[in-house]
Amino acid sequence: MLILLLAYHIAQSVQSEAGPIPALLEQRDVVPRDDQNNQRPIWSIIWSCLSTIFLCTWVAVHPNVHFKPEKHNQRWFEKWLWDPLHEFFTYKLLLFVWALLVPEYILAWAVRQYIQAGVISRQVPGWTRTHGFFMVMGGFHLFRLPTGASFIPLPHESSKPSEFVVASGRHLRQDEVPVCPLKFEDFSIDVLEIIVPTETELKDRGKSDALTKLIVLVQTLWFIVQCIARGTQHLPLTELEVVTLAYAMLNLFIYGFWWDKPRNVECPIRLYKASTTTHKESGEEAEEWETNQAERWWQKVITYTLGAQDAHVTLSSEHSTPMFWSGRIPIKLLGDAGLGPTILGAVFGAIHCIAWSSEFPSRSELVLWRVSCISMIAVPFITTIFLAFMAISWRTEEHSTDWMMVIGLICAVLLILSAWLYVAGRLATLVIAFSTLRAPPPAVFVNVDWTAFIPHIY
Structure with a gap:
């Protein structure tokens, strides 16, 4: 909402201060085209960018x-206002x-889940990657x-009786008490073959289908094509379009890795055990964080950068699946999973350099944009070196050589010291992308001449 208000204010200021677009073109010695339909208004630019960024x-x-446990005898205020707002702001x-x-x-998270879903799907006969995603995302x-509720145990091929049971008596489901999410290691293969729905049923639980995802991809690709077409005709892009182009590029990869993952599933499949008082x-077992506060902070920065935070999570003590949970990926795969996203x-940062020589309303905005571009390239590059070093060290026996320890320490220190620069750079580019709309170059308003891409016979 704040972004929309800011965009509206900028659009109004451009129209009121700059005057009509043709007049503005004449002031900058740019000859406007005869066809007035070949001009695009400022609102068209803003709306196209905001809608693409939203996607x-x-x-x-x-x-x-x-997962959110159902509450009984809720007042209307809690059910229709407080709970939805709490869900929105906290998650x-x-x-x-x-x-x-x-x-x-987000891309690194999608890659880790893609890898883990593939590992899981290969261990159960007849499973697809969708089944693996559903398990990783906390679907059980x-x-x-x-x-006093009666139950019968699930059939089990081994001589050991199954811990999981099926309710056989009559009781209200609202009287069932949620305990914790389950992960793949909590099940035996024959139990999974019984309880897990088919791939079609799993996809039906999601809030989007292949057509919806295809529409999003088409919108994203169309925006990228428009930016490329403007570049081939030497028409400038606004800084907002450059920022949107960077998001669109990453979005293609995120959607690709999550294509088979059900979206916005809110209700997991319920499973029961004969006794949950001794559930383990x-x-x-989960690894413990360092007790010293400084060491713990250092450890968390490195762990979350590597995507290894799940090793410190005891899922049986959680009420719901953690936000970035992707399962405990084998340590040798973590470095490989993070290299591509970094x-x-x-x-992503380099794409912002498209506007390196653009016309900025002020010198300070130009300098700040360039510094932000450098920081958004440098920090992921340092992370790439760090992950490459970790991937090599995990695949070799030389885990404790001096030179490896030195390289890892230098990368870790640089990463911790420069991480705030990345966030500051991201915020700066977003703010400048909107602030520069108050005085864009005149050629920005010229539309692409699509007929120029059609072969002509002379």
């Missing part, structure tokens, strides 16, 4: 299952801010049956 930062994100808005300020982190939740998740993160 890339809100629609493109496929969140994990954010959905946070994801939007992450996608807006650090889009390559453990519930406790009401006291399978697999390795390289694309540097490309």
Whole structure:
């Protein structure tokens, strides 16, 4: 809403201060075309950019299952106002801010889930990557049956009885008590073959289908094509269009990795055990954070950069799947999973350099834009070197050689010291992208001559 108000204010100021577009073209010694329809208004530019950015930062994100237990006897104020607003500000808005300020982190999350979904799908006969995604995103939740409810155990091929049961008596589902999300290691293969729906049923739980995703991709690709066409005809782009072009590029990769992941699933599949009082998740125990505050802060920065934070999560103590949960990926794959997104993160910053020599309303905006571009390239590049070093060290036996320790320490220090520059650069480019709309170059308003791309016979 604030962005829309800012855009409206800028549009009004451009129209009131600059005057008609043809007059503005004459002032800058640019000859306007005879066809007045070949001019694009400022609102067309703003709307095209904002809609594309919205698709890339809100629609493109496929969140994990954010389970919210049902509340009984709710007042209308809580049900229709407080709970939706609380959900929006504490979860959905946070994801939007992450996608807006650090889009390559969203891409890294998508890559980790893609890898983990593939690892899981190969272990169960008949499973697809959609099944793997559904497991990774928290699609299964453990519930406790009401006291006295009857049940029967699920059939099990081994001699050991299955811990999971099926309710056989009559009781209200609202009396079932949610316990915690479940992960792949908590199940046996034969149990999964019984309880998991088909791929079509899983996709039906999502809030978008292939057609919706295709429309988003077409919109994103169309924006990219328009920017390329303007470049071939030597027509300038506004800084807002340059920023949007960077988002559109990353959005193609995010959508590609999440194509098979159900979107906005809110209700997981309920599973029951004969006794949940002694439930303990399978697999390795979660690692502990450092007790010293300074060391813990250092450790968290490095861990979240690598995408290894899931190793510190005890899922059985969580009420819902963590926001960026992607399962405990094997340590040797973490470095590989992060290399691509960090390289694309540097490309994301490099795209902003398209406006390196553009006409800025002031010298300070030009300098700030260039400094921001450098920071948005340098920080992902440092992260790439750090991840490459970690990938090499994890794949070799030389984990503790002096030169490796020195390189890792230097990269870690540079990353921690420069991370704030990246966030500052992202904020600066977003602000400048709107502020420069108050006095754009006249040629910005000239539309692409699409007939020039049609072969002519002379």
